[in-house]
Amino acid sequence: MPYQKYIETVPGSATNKIFLFTLSTCVWCKKTKQLLKDLGLEYQFVDVDLLGMTDQISAYNEIEKYNPKIFFPTIIINDGQGVISGFNEEKIKALI
Amino acid sequence: MENIKVEKQEIADLFNSLELLNKKRNYYFNFDKSFTCMILEGLLVNKKRYGHMTCPCRIANGKRDQDLDIICPCDYRDADVSQYGNCFCGLYLSRQKYNNKIPTSPIAERRPNNKILINKNMEEETQQDKKIFPMWRCNVCGYICARDDTPDVCPICGAEKDRFSKTKETVSE
Numbered sequence: 001m002p003y004q005k006y007i008e009t010v011p012g013s014a015t016n017k018i019f020l021f022t023l024s025t026c027v028w029c030k031k032t033k034q035l036l037k038d039l040g041l042e043y044q045f046v047d048v049d050l051l052g053m054t055d056q057i058s059a060y061n062e063i064e065k066y067n068p069k070i071f072f073p074t075i076i077i078n079d080g081q082g083v084i085s086g087f088n089e090e091k092i093k094a095l096i
Numbered sequence: 097m098e099n100i101k102v103e104k105q106e107i108a109d110l111f112n113s114l115e116l117l118n119k120k121r122n123y124y125f126n127f128d129k130s131f132t133c134m135i136l137e138g139l140l141v142n143k144k145r146y147g148h149m150t151c152p153c154r155i156a157n158g159k160r161d162q163d164l165d166i167i168c169p170c171d172y173r174d175a176d177v178s179q180y181g182n183c184f185c186g187l188y189l190s191r192q193k194y195n196n197k198i199p200t201s202p203i204a205e206r207r208p209n210n211k212i213l214i215n216k217n218m219e220e221e222t223q224q225d226k227k228i229f230p231m232w233r234c235n236v237c238g239y240i241c242a243r244d245d246t247p248d249v250c251p252i253c254g255a256e257k258d259r260f261s262k263t264k265e266t267v268s269e
C-alpha cells in the first residue's frame with residue numbers, strides 16, 4: 001500500500017485484524033477509535049485527510065472495494081472478511 | 097499534511113456566534129456540548145487547512161468550488177434533520193431530538209457519490225447530474241425553499257413543518 005508509512009497501530013488484544021480508514025476531524029471516527037480502545041482491541045488506522053493527493057486516491061480505491069459509498073469510518077476486518085461502514089456500535093462491540 | 101491545532105477559545109467563539117444565529121433561526125445544536133465542540137473543532141481545522149469550513153465528517157477536495165455543497169451548514173442539513181433528526185455529523189438536531197435529549201446516531205450519506213468521487217476523478221471531466229427539487233412554501237410567512245423535504249421548523253417565522261405545502265414549481269440545481 002502506498003500510504004503504508006502513514007498507517008498507525010494502536011496496541012491491544014489482536015483476535016481480529018482491524019483496519020480503519022478514518023478522517024482526523026470526523027467525530028464518528030473519533031468515537032470508533034475510542035470504542036476500540038475501550039474494548040482493548042488492537043487496530044490500525046490511516047487518517048485519509050492527512051495524506052497527499054496521490055495517496056488519498058490509492059486510499060479511495062481501496063475503500064471503494066469494501067464500501068462503494070466511500071464514507072468514514074470504513075472498518076475492514078481480517079483483510080475483508082467483514083466490513084463495518086460507519087460507526088456501528090453494536091457491530092464494533094461484537095468484535096470482542 | 098501536518099495536524100492542525102485549534103485553541104479552546106476559538107471553539108468557544110465559534111460556538112457563541114453560531115448559537116446566536118441558531119436561536120434566531122430555529123436551529124438546534126447537539127445538546128451534548130462536548131460532542132458539539134468536537135465537531136466545531138473539526139470545522140476550525142478545516143477552515144485553517146482549506147480556507148473554508150468543510151464538513152469534518154466528509155473528505156474535502158480543498159478547492160472551494162468542488163466543496164461548496166459540504167461547507168457547513170451543508171446542502172444536506174435540512175433534509176437530514178427533517179428525515180433523521182440530525183445532520184450527518186450530528187451537529188444539528190431536530191427540535192424534537194433536542195427537546196427530548198435523544199442521542200444522535202450515524203445516518204446514511206445523502207451526498208451523491210459523484211461528488212464524493214470528485215477527488216478521485218480529478219483528471220476526468222466531472223459531469224454532474226442536474227437535480228430537481230420540489231418547492232415548499234410556508235403558509236404562515238410565505239418563505240419558500242426548494243429542498244427534498246421542508247425544514248423541520250420554518251427558519252423565518254418558526255412555524256411547524258406541517259404548515260408548509262408543496263407548490264407546483266420545481267427548480268433544478
Ligand code: SF4
Nearest residue numbers: 151168170183184185
Ligand atoms: S453534516 Fe452537519 S456538521 Fe457536517 S457540514 Fe452538514 S451541517 Fe455541518
